[in-house]
Every structure is written in C-alpha cells, then in structure tokens.
Amino acid sequence: MRIELENICYTYMPGTPFEVKALKNINLTIEQGEYLAIIGQTGSGKSTLVQHLNGLLKPTSGRILVDGKDISNEKADLREIRRRVGLLFQFPEHQLFAETVYADVAFGPKNMGLPESEISERVEKALRLVGLVPEEVAERSPFTLSGGQMRRVAMAGVLAMQPEILILDEPAAGLDPQGKKELFAQIDRLHQEEGLTVVLVSHSMEDVASRAKRLLVLANGSVQMYGTPAEVFKDAAQLEKLGLGLPQMTLLMHRLKAAGKDVPTDIFTVTAARDAILQMLGGQKR
Amino acid sequence: MQEENRPYDVDFLYMLRTGKKFARLREFVVLGVSPVEIIRAEGVGFKYHETDEESWALSEIDLSIAEGEFVVILGPNGSGKSTLAKHFNALLLPTCGKMWVGGMLTSQEENHWQIRQMAGMVFQNPDNQIVATTVEEDVAFGPENLGLPSEEIRQRVEEALEIVGMTAYRHHAPHLLSGGQKQRVAIAGVLAMRPKCLILDEPTAMLDPRGRTEVMETVARLNKKEGITVILITHFMEEAVAADRVIIMEKGRIVMTGSPQETFLRVEELRALGLDAPPVVELANQLRSAGVEIPPSVLTVDDLVEQLCG
Numbered sequence: 001m002r003i004e005l006e007n008i009c010y011t012y013m014p015g016t017p018f019e020v021k022a023l024k025n026i027n028l029t030i031e032q033g034e035y036l037a038i039i040g041q042t043g044s045g046k047s048t049l050v051q052h053l054n055g056l057l058k059p060t061s062g063r064i065l066v067d068g069k070d071i072s073n074e075k076a077d078l079r080e081i082r083r084r085v086g087l088l089f090q091f092p093e094h095q096l097f098a099e100t101v102y103a104d105v106a107f108g109p110k111n112m113g114l115p116e117s118e119i120s121e122r123v124e125k126a127l128r129l130v131g132l133v134p135e136e137v138a139e140r141s142p143f144t145l146s147g148g149q150m151r152r153v154a155m156a157g158v159l160a161m162q163p164e165i166l167i168l169d170e171p172a173a174g175l176d177p178q179g180k181k182e183l184f185a186q187i188d189r190l191h192q193e194e195g196l197t198v199v200l201v202s203h204s205m206e207d208v209a210s211r212a213k214r215l216l217v218l219a220n221g222s223v224q225m226y227g228t229p230a231e232v233f234k235d236a237a238q239l240e241k242l243g244l245g246l247p248q249m250t251l252l253m254h255r256l257k258a259a260g261k262d263v264p265t266d267i268f269t270v271t272a273a274r275d276a277i278l279q280m281l282g283g284q285k286r
Numbered sequence: 287m288q289e290e291n292r293p294y295d296v297d298f299l300y301m302l303r304t305g306k307k308f309a310r311l312r313e314f315v316v317l318g319v320s321p322v323e324i325i326r327a328e329g330v331g332f333k334y335h336e337t338d339e340e341s342w343a344l345s346e347i348d349l350s351i352a353e354g355e356f357v358v359i360l361g362p363n364g365s366g367k368s369t370l371a372k373h374f375n376a377l378l379l380p381t382c383g384k385m386w387v388g389g390m391l392t393s394q395e396e397n398h399w400q401i402r403q404m405a406g407m408v409f410q411n412p413d414n415q416i417v418a419t420t421v422e423e424d425v426a427f428g429p430e431n432l433g434l435p436s437e438e439i440r441q442r443v444e445e446a447l448e449i450v451g452m453t454a455y456r457h458h459a460p461h462l463l464s465g466g467q468k469q470r471v472a473i474a475g476v477l478a479m480r481p482k483c484l485i486l487d488e489p490t491a492m493l494d495p496r497g498r499t500e501v502m503e504t505v506a507r508l509n510k511k512e513g514i515t516v517i518l519i520t521h522f523m524e525e526a527v528a529a530d531r532v533i534i535m536e537k538g539r540i541v542m543t544g545s546p547q548e549t550f551l552r553v554e555e556l557r558a559l560g561l562d563a564p565p566v567v568e569l570a571n572q573l574r575s576a577g578v579e580i581p582p583s584v585l586t587v588d589d590l591v592e593q594l595c596g
Contacts, residue, residue, distance in 0.1 A: 041494045042465040146364045174410065174491045176362040176521050178560030203494045206565070243496035248524070248565040252587050259595040270565055274572045277594065281578060 001067055001084060001164040001197065003030040003053055008062035010048055010221075022048040024221045026062070030165070030199065035191055037200045037212035041243045045221040046201045047090075050167050053199065054078075054085035083112065086163030090170045092154035093147060101127070101145075101153050102138040108161045126156035129194075131186055148179035152186075159190075165197040166190065172207060184211065205247040209233060209268035217242060230266035249273040256280070321352040324483050324515050325374055325405075329383035332369060332538075336381070343369045344538045347383070353482060356509045356516045358526040358546075361535035362560040367519045370535070371485050374517060375405040388482065403432070405483040406476030410491050412468035413461075421447070421463075421471050422456040428479045439478075446474040449512065450504050466497025470504055477508075483515040484508060490522065502528075523550075524564040527585040534559065547582050566590055 010023040022045050030036055030053070038046050051057040052064060055071050055078040064071050071081055089095065098104035105126055109119045127134045130152040137145065142153050151171070158166065168187065172180040188211065190196045202208050208215060208229070215232045217225035219242045225232050233239070233250050246254065252273060253265045263280050267273050332344040344366050351357055359367050372378040373385050376392040388404045390397040409415055418424035425446055429439045447453045450470040455463065460471055469489055476484060486505065490498040506528055509516045518525065526532050532549040534542035536559050542549060550556070550567040563571065566587055570580045584590050 041496060148363050170492075174363075174488065174521070176560055177523070177562040179363055180521075205495065243494060245495045245499075248587060249569070252566070252569075252590060255587060255591045256594060259591060261595065270569045270572060273569050274576065277569075277573060278576055278578070281594075 002032055003085075003165070004028075004063075004065040005052065006063040006065065008049075008052060008059045008064065010045075010052070010057060011060045012048075014060065022221050023052075023059075026221075026223060028216065028223070030197065032164075033195055033197055035198045035200070035211065035213045036216060037202060037208035037214070038216045038218060039202060039205070039208060039244060040218035040224075042203075044218040046218055047169055048221075049218065050087065050169060050199060050201055053165070053167055054082045054087050056082075056087070083108075083161050084163055085165045085167065086158035086161055087167045088155055088158050088169065088171060090173060093142075093150035096142040096150060096154060099141060100139050101132075101142050102134075104142055104153060105156045105160050108157060112161070122160045122162065123156075126160040127153075129159050129186065129190065130156045131182060132156065148175055148183075151175070151179075151183070155186075163196070165199065167199040167201070169201045170203065171200070172202075172204070180207075187211075205233075205245060205250075206268075209247040209250065217244070219243075229268060233268075234265065321354075323350055323386075324353045324355075324388055325349065325351040325517075326386045327373070327380075327383065328385075330373065330380040330385055331382040332366075332373070332378060333381045342381075342538050344373075344380075347540060349533070349540065351483075351515065351517065353515050354509070354513050356506075356528065356530045357518070357533060358529040358531070359517065359519045359533045359535060360521075360523070360526060360561055365535040366538040367535055368487050369538075371407070371487050371517065371519055374483070374485050375407055376401045377407070403479050404481055405485060406479055406481040408469070408472050408476055408484065408486045408489050410488040412465060412472050412492070415472045415475070416460045416468060419459060420456070421452060421458050421460055424460055424471055425474045425478050428475055432479070442478045442480070443474075446477040449477060449508065450474045451500075464497060465493045466500040469493065469497065469501050473501075473504060473508075481514065483517065485517045485519075487519045488521065489518070490520065490525070498522075523562055524566070524586075526550075527564060527567075534561070546585055550585070551582055 005026050005028045008023055008026040012020045012022055026049065038049065040046050048057065052059060058072050066081055096104050098107060102123055105123045106119050109122050124134045132152055142150055172183055175183060187198060191198045200208060200212060212229060215227065215229055216223060217232060224242060225238065233246055236246055236254050239245055247268050249267050249270060250265065253263050253267045253276065256263050257265055261280055263276050267276055327347045327349040330344055330347040331342055333341065334343055347370065361367050369378060373380060374387060376398045379393055385392045387401045390401055392401060416424055417427055422443055425443045426439050429442050447456055450473050452467065452470050452474060455467065460468060490501050493501065502525060505516055505518065508514045527546045529546055532544060532546050533540055550563040553563050553571055556563060567585055570584045570590060574580050580593055584593055
C-alpha cells in the first residue's frame with residue numbers, strides 16, 4: 001500500500017479569530033515497507049499530519065491518494081482505509097475501555113463482522129506480536145496491568161485489525177528504558193518480519209536515528225528537512241534552529257570533529273561511536 | 287503528640303545508628319556545616335488498598351534529604367517513584383512508618399497546609415495543571431488561595447515568572463504556549479507559593495528536545511541559585527547526571543543510592559533493574575573495557591570531548 005500526499009494544507013477553525021494553519025503544502029509519498037519517522041517540536045503539525053493518513057482529518061486543500069485512489073473524495077471507503085492504516089495515539093492506554101484484555105483487543109475485529117473463530121485467532125496473534133502471553137492476560141482487566149503492558153494491549157488492538165501501515169504517535173513517552181527497548185524491538189520485528197510499513201512520530205532523536213530509514217522534519221506546518229538520518233543529522237545548525245538537536249552520540253562526533261579530530265559524523269549508536277573513537281585513537285598512536 | 291514533631295535539624299545519631307550513608311550529608315559533615323533536613327522517612331510503607339494482603343506499593347523506605355539537595359529518583363514503571371513523591375507533600379500518607387517534611391509529621395492533618403506550601407509538586411502533563419486564562423492569573427492562583435494581600439501576590443507572581451524566564455508571556459493564554467513553556471508556567475505557579483522544596487514527577491516526558499532543555503535548565507538554576515531543594519523523578523538517565531544524589535527504586539523499595547558517578551558505574555546492576563546508563567556513560571564504560579583510560583567523572587558529552595581532546 002502506498003500513500004501519496006499532494007500539496008496538503010490544513011487549517012483549524014477556518015474563518016474564525018482562532019484560525020491556525022496547521023499544515024502548509026505538504027508533499028510526501030510513503031512507500032510500501034518503509035520506515036519513516038516524523039520529527040518536530042510540539043505544535044509543528046506532526047499529529048495533524050498523521051491523522052490525515054487514515055482519513056481522520058480531511059485536508060482543507062490538496063489530495064491524498066491511497067494506492068492511487070483519492071480518499072478526500074466523498075465516496076471513499078474510509079472504514080476500509082482505517083482498517084488498513086492503523087493509528088496508535090499518544091498514551092493509548094487511556095483509551096482502553098473493555099472489561100477484559102480479550103474484549104478490548106477483539107473490539108475492532110468484532111466490528112468488522114468477522115466470525116468468532118477468526119476473531120479469537122487474531123486476538124491471540126496480536127497479543128503475541130506485542131510480547132504478551134494470551135493465556136496469562138486475556139481474561140484479566142486491562143486496568144490491573146502495568147503502564148507498559150496496557151500500552152501493548154492498546155497496540156494489540158490496532159494490530160488485530162491486521163493493518164498494512166502502523167502509525168505510532170510518541171509510542172515510548174513515559175515508558176522506562178526497558179519498556180522502551182522492548183516496545184521498539186517489537187515494532188522493528190513487525191517491520192522486518194511482518195513487512196509492516198511503519199510511521200513513527202517522536203521527540204526523541206536517539207529513538208529515530210538508529211531505526212528509521214527516512215526522516216521528515218516538520219516546523220510550523222511545513223516540511224523543513226527530508227532524507228536519511230545521515231543526511232538530516234549532518235545539518236546540526238539547522239536542527240538546533242528548529243529546536244531539535246542531535247542524538248547524543250552524533251553530537252559527540254560533531255564536537256570531536258570541531259576539535260580537529262578525524263571522525264565520521266553519521267554515528268547514531270554507542271557501539272558505532274566506540275568503534276569510531278577507537279579507530280581515531282589508534283590512528284593517533286601511529 | 288507534640289513530641290512526634292522532630293527537631294528541624296538533622297539527627298546525626300539516627301544516621302550513625304542506622305549506618306545510612308548520605309553523599310551530600312557527608313560533605314556537610316566534612317565542611318563542619320550542619321545541614322538542615324527537609325525530608326525524612328523512617329520505615330515508610332504504603333498500600334493503596336488497606337485490605338490488600340500482598341501489594342505494598344512502598345516498603346521500608348528510610349530516607350533523609352537535606353535542604354538544597356538535588357535528588358533524582360530513577361526506577362522502572364511501577365516501582366513506586368510517584369507514590370513516594372506524593373508522600374513528600376502529604377498527598378498520600380504512610381500506611382506504616384513516619385514521614386516528616388520540614389520537621390512536620392505528615393500524618394497530622396493540621397500540618398498539611400504548611401507542608402504543601404513548603405513542598406510543591408509539578409506533574410508530567412502541563413495541560414492538566416493549568417487553571418487560568420492568562421499566564422499571570424495562573425501563577426497567581428496559589429498565592430490568591432493563601433489569601434495574601436494583592437500587592438504581595440503581584441510581587442510573588444512577577445518574581446516567579448522572572449525566575450523561570452516567562453515574564454514576556456505574562457499576558458499570554460497558557461494553552462497557546464509550547465510544552466516547555468507551559469511546564470515553566472506550572473513551575474512558576476509552584477514557586478509563587480515560596481516552597482523550600484520542588485518535587486517534579488517526569489516533567490519532561492511529553493516535551494520536545496528544546497522544551498526538555500528549557501525545563502532542566504530552569505530546575506538546575508532554581509537549585510543552584512535559589513537554593514531550592516529539588517526532587518526529580520525521571521526516565522531520562524541523562525537528566526540524572528546533574529544531581530547530587532541518585533536514588534533507585536524497585537518494587538517499592540530503595541535498592542541503590544549514591545552519586546551519579548558511583549551509580550552509573552554499576553551498569554550491570556542497572557540493566558538488571560531495567561535501567562540504563564546515559565549514552566555517554568555507556569560509551570565511556572565500553573571504551574574503558576577496550577583499554578582506553580577514562581576517569582569515572584566523565585558523565586556528559588562535554589566531559590568526554592575534553593577527555594579525548596585535552
């Protein structure tokens with residue numbers, strides 16, 4: 001599945017004194033199997049943008065094409081699009097509502113009118129995909145689980161719809177380091193093994209740098225930068241200006257380079273930084 | 287009843303008796319300055335439901351925090367960090383054991399007003415903490431409730447906005463501010479109460495990088511310049527490097543305490559707790575294992591650059 005945004009503009013409360021142009025002339029193509037991260041300051045339009053991808057918001061002007069079909073069109077089947085494009089909001093655990101984990105995850109498939117056997121199969125698979133053991137949690141109330149587990153139940157609810165694209169808005173906010181690591185490992189696995197297209201909205205440069213294949217930087221509703229992490233993080237000054245900054249390891253490399261050391265700057269992980277520094281030190285000795 | 291209220295100064299005998307070590311207090315002792323204790327917990331345990339047989343949200347918490355200290359509390363989700371923080375301003379009361387704030391016992395209801403004025407709290411989501419339609423009115427909300435004269439309120443609001451660097455926005459509508467700005471307004475609202483202690487529960491979890499920097503710089507300035515005691519709960523390990531003391535919790539207990547340097551050297555233990563060292567410390571550890579000499583005082587990017595280029 002491929003989504004194309006053509007010249008999207010979106011205005012909140014048009015024609016009132018509270019009018020805000022949240023998106024301005026956005027052009028973007030999300031290809032099948034892609035891992036895209038959208039970064040930007042609070043209020044830059046990230047969440048508004050992703051809500052266009054499954055037709056929750058309709059652009060004020062411009063077109064959205066899903067597999068070539070215009071979904072801003074009156075006749076577009078938005079139910080079908082929302083099934084194929086799964087959107088996990090910020091703090092999704094606040095949206096859990098059912099009495100049992102099973103009922104919560106089954107809610108979507110049930111609404112699709114699937115037979116009971118297929119529903120239970122999907123629920124089980126979805127729970128396993130997010131690293132929960134169905135036998136242990138299915139009959140429990142979601143509200144007795146920990147924050148991290150509740151978030152996974154919410155994610156399972158989206159996965160049970162078997163979407164082709166998974167959009168995650170700040171999925172790791174408020175999780176501890178271990179919970180965060182596990183969540184991202186699951187997302188990476190869904191991307192690699194199940195072939196899901198992933199769109200990740202995040203404030204954390206560390207999280208996106210080592211995972212996403214492409215980065216889209218938004219500011220004031222327009223696209224400011226777009227490219228691979230290596231391309232985007234090259235321009236430290238521009239990112240700083242946009243209130244973002246660099247992952248710690250990339251920052252370190254930029255600083256070493258500025259101090260006259262011969263090091264690469266497209267470094268995002270601790271391991272890569274270690275290797276680069278060891279090489280730098282080795283070079284000096286010789 | 288009366289004798290339950292402890293003297294305000296630290297009871298050194300208690301420290302000696304229990305053999306507890308407090309990094310910051312040790313320094314005071316060396317300097318010969320008597321520190322003033324602002325928070326003390328003795329054997330504090332807490333249950334959310336009294337009937338619940340097993341689940342203690344907190345158990346056997348012994349703790350002493352001195353005035354002017356910067357303490358960071360780390361721990362996995364559900365380890366009791368927020369529950370403990372709510373004991374510091376009597377939002378929750380111990381099921382067993384005792385908790386003093388500024389020498390006042392939290393279990394005595396008549397102390398609650400004074401305790402909450404002394405220890406102010408800032409939460410994760412700034413949107414849930416803003417009550418008024420302009421920044422100025424929002425900050426004035428607390429002092430107004432104290433029934434202070436309007437001149438005094440005005441002065442406190444001005445001062446509080448100045449300290450967090452939000453004076454220019456005094457007439458703005460809070461909901462139109464950025465996340466970092468909202469959080470600074472929330473801090474100003476607490477400061478207008480003239481607290482001795484500021485408790486922040488994951489104040490940067492929902493902020494972008496600039497917002498995080500704004501809030502962390504404000505907090506550090508409050509601690510260093512204004513001498514306000516800071517207790518910060520966070521999941522961002524890099525925010526802990528600026529602290530005087532790091533406290534690590536697991537399953538309602540304090541399992542580790544020490545300076546950031548001491549704490550982050552214990553990588554294996556941290557990992558077992560589901561935590562991590564900050565990336566720079568992790569890198570320093572890895573370089574050390576590869577034979578590069580790096581002192582344990584290296585905690586930030588600046589430190590490491592200086593070490594490698596100096």
